[in-house]
Amino acid sequence: MRGEFDLIRKYFYQRQMNRNDVHLALGDDCAIVKSPKGVRLVISTDTLVEGTHFVAGANPAWIAHKALASNLSDLAAMGGTPAWCSLALTLPEVHEPWLQSFCDAFFRLADEYDIQLIGGDTTKGPLSISLTVHGFVPEDNVLLRTGAAVGDWVYVTGCLGDSKAGLELILSDRSDAGPDHEILEERHYLSAPRVLAGQALLGIASSAIDISDGLVSDIRHIAKASGVGVSIDVSQLPVSEVLLQYLNDDLTLARQYALTSGEEYELCFTVPQEKTYLLDGISRQTHTQFTCIGQVNSANQIVLHDQGQPLPWTLSGYDHFKVNE
Template sequence: MSGNEFDIISRYFSTQPVSRHDVDLGIGDDAALITVPENCQLVVTTDTLVAGVHFLAGANPEWVAHKALAANLSDLAAMGAMPAWCSLALTLPDSDEQWVASFCKGFYALAEYFHVQLVGGDTTKGPLSITITMQGYLPSGQALTRSGAKVGDWIYVTGELGDSATGLDFILGQREMSVAGAGEFVHRHYYRQPRVLAGQSLRGIASAALDISDGLVADLPHILSASGVGAVLEADCLPVSDALKALESDPVNAAKIALTSGEEYELCFTVPESHRGAVDTALSHCGTKAVCVGQVRSGKELAINWQGETVDWTLAGWDHFRSNE
C-alpha cells in the first residue's frame, strides 16, 4: 500500500470500542496473544467479500462493513459459538481515509454489539476486497455441525427469507428502485442480523445446523449430504415478510424467492421429535422466531412440496459468479 499504511492502522484500527480481558496482546505486534477459556473449543471461520462480486464498488462502506462482519458472525452462530476475536485484511485501490472511516463505523458498531475485538490483520494496495477471520469458542463437545440430522427430524428456519435477494435485485437494477419499499429491501440486504444468540440457545436441542448464505435450496443439501439423509420442504410454510408478500402477488413466486435467496444469514437447523417442544422456549429468550418447514427422511434427495403436492421447480441458490454485484 502507500507509505501511510501504518498511519491508517494507527488512526482507524488501533482505536476501537471493544477491549476484551482475554486478549493479552492485540494490534501492534506481529501476532495477537489470546487466552482461550478452559474446557472450550476454538471455533474459526474466514470469509472474503470482493467488490463486483459481493458488493458494488460504490456501495456505502458502512453497510459493506456490516455485511462483511455479519457473514462471519453467522458462521459462528451456526456452530452455536460465542464470537470473541477477529482479524481484518483490507485491500484498497488507494488510501481513501474517508472510505476507511465510514467502513470502521459500520464494522465497530456490529463488533461492539457482539463484544468482538479486532486483534490484528493487514492492509495492502489492490482491487477492493475484505477478508475477515473470526474466532470464537464454545464448551467442548457442544458444537452444532451439519452431520447430525436423522430420519424423522424436523427442519426449521429462523426469521424470514427472501428479502435479501429482493434487495439485491433492486441494487442490480433488476427491479425498479421507484417501487415503494425498495430502500428498505436494499437495507435488509446489507443489514442482516446474524443469529448468534439463537445458535447458542440451540445447543443440545438441534441435531444439525448451518447458516443460510447461498439460499435454503442450496444450503440444506449440505446438511443432507453430511448426514446421509434426504428431506422434504413444504414451500408454502416458508416464512416470508409482509413486505415481500405485498411486492409479489403470486405466493408461488414469493416462495421461490425465499428458497433461493442468498446472504440471508438466518439459521436452518434440524430437531429430533423429542426436542421439538423445546425450540420455541429456547429461542424466546433471544427474541428469535423459528418455523418448521419440512422433515428429514430416508434417501438422499431433497423434495419440495407446495400445498401437499410435490413440485418440479427448477431452482438454484446464490452463485457468486452469476452477477456483477
Template sequence: MSGEFDFIQTYLSDRQMNRKDVHLSLGDDCAIVKAPENVRIALSTDTLVAGTHFLANANPAWIAHKALASNLSDLAAMGATPAWVSLALTLPTIDEPWVKSFCDAFFELANYYHIQLIGGDTTKGPLSITLTVQGFVPEDNALTRDGAQIGDWIYVTGQLGDSRAGLEVILDENQRHKPFASELEKRHYLASPRILVGQALLDLASAAIDISDGLIADLGHILHRSEVGASLNVEDLPCSKELLDFCYSSRVAQQYALSSGEEYELCFTVPEENRGSIESALAHTGTLVTCIGQVRTQGIFEVLHHGKPVDWQLSGYDHFKA
C-alpha cells in the same frame, strides 16, 4: 495520511476495550490470545470482493456490516460465542470519508457482539475485505452439519427471500419502482447474525447451517453430510409482507425464499423429543422460528405445496458459476 501504520493508528487502534483474553493485539507481528478451559475454538474466514459481493459505490457502513455479519453468522451456525476477529483490507486508495464510515460501522457491530479486532493487514489493490473470526464452543458440543436423523424437523429463523429481492434492486434500477424496494435493498446488507439462537440450540438441534447460498443449497449440505433426505412445505416458508408486495405473487416470493443467498439466517434440524422445547428455549432471542419440513430417508428431496410436489428447478448460489 502517509502510510499503513498511520492508517492503522488513525482508524483501527484504540477503538475497543481490551478483552481479558487478549494479551497482545494490534501493533505487533502476531496477536496473543488465551482461550478458557473446556472450550474449543471455532474459526471461519470469508472474503468479500467489490463487484461480486457488493458494488464499489455502495454505502461503506453497509459494506462493513455485511462483511462482519456474514462471518459472525458462521459462528452462530456452530453455536459459538464470538471472541476475536482479524481484518485484511485491500483499498485502491485511502478515501478517508469512506474508511471512516466503514470503520465506524465495523466497530459498532463488533462492540455489540463483544468481538475484538486483534490483527490483520492493509494493502493497496482492488477493493476487497477478508475477515477471520474466532469464537468459543463448549468442548465436544458444537453444532455441525452431519447430525440430522430421519424424522427430525427442519426449521429456519427469520424471513427468507428479502436478500435476493434487495440484490435485484441493487443490480437493476428498474426494480426501484416496486413496493419496498429501498427497504429490501437495506435488508440485503444489514442482516442480523443469529448468535443467541445458535447458542440456545446447542442442546436441542441435531444439525445446523447458516443460509449464505440459498435454503435449497445450504439444506442440501446438511442432507449430504448427514446422509438423509428431506421434504419441504413451501406454504410454510416465512416470507415478509415487503417481499410479497415486491414480488406481486406468493409463488414468486416462495421461490425467492428457497433460492435467496446471503440471508444469514439459520437452518437447523430438531429431533421430535426436543421439538416442544424450541419455543421456550428461543423466547429470549426475539427471533421468528418456523418449521418448514421434515428429514426423510436418503435420496428423497421433495418440495411440496399443500402435499403436492412442485417442480420449480431452483438452485442456490455458486461463486464459480455465477
C-alpha cells in the same frame, strides 16, 4: 497522504477495550490471546469482493456490516460465542471519509457482539475485505451439519427471500424506489446474525447451517453430510409482507425467492421430535422467529411439495464458479 501504519493507528488502533482473554492485540507482529478452559475454538474465514459481493459505490458502512455479519453468521451456525477477528483490507486508494464510515460501522457491530479485532493487514489493490473470526464452543457440544436423523423436523429463522429482492433492486438502480424497496436493500446488506439463537440451540438442534447460498442449496449440505433426505413444504416458508408487495402478491414466486435467495444469513437447523417443545421458549428468549418447514427422511434427496402436492420446480442457489445460473 497517510501511510499504512498511520492509517492503522488512526482508524483501527485503540478502538476497543481489550477483552480479558486478549493479552496483545494490534501493534506487534502477532496477537496474543488465551482460550478459556473447557472450550474449543471455532474459526471461519470469508472474503467480500467489490463487484461480486457488493456493487461499486456501495455505502461503506453497509459493506462493513455485511462483512462482519456474514462471518458472525458462520459462528452462529456452530453455536459459537464470538471472541476475536482479524481483518485484511485491500483498498484501491486511501479515501479517509470512506474508511471512517467503514470503521465506525465495523466497530459498532463488533462491540455489539463482543468480538475484538486483534490483527490483520492493509494493502493496495481492488477493493476487498477478508475476515477471520474466532469463537468458542463447549468441548462436548457444537452444532454440525452431520447430525440430522430421519424424523427430525427442519426449521429456519426469520423470513427468507428479502436479500434476493434487495439485490435485484440494487442492481436495477431504479429511480422510483420507495420505502419498501429501501427496506429490501437494507435487508441485503444489514442482516442480523443469529448468534444468540445458535447458542441457545446447543444440545437441542441435531444439525445446523447458515443460509448464505440459498436454502435449497444449503439444506443439501446438511442432507449430504448426514446421509439423509429432506422434504420441504413450501407453503410453510416464511416470507415477509414487503417481499410479497415487491412481487405483486405472487406467492409462488415469493416461495421460490425464499428457496434460492443467497446471503440471507438466517439459520436452517433440524430438531428431534422430542425436543421441539423447547423452541417456543428459545424463540421468546432470543427474540427470533422459528418456522418449521419440513422433515428429514431416508430418501437421500430434497423433495419440494405444497401441502403434500409434489412440485416440479428445478431450483438452485448461488455458486461463485457456476455460470448461466
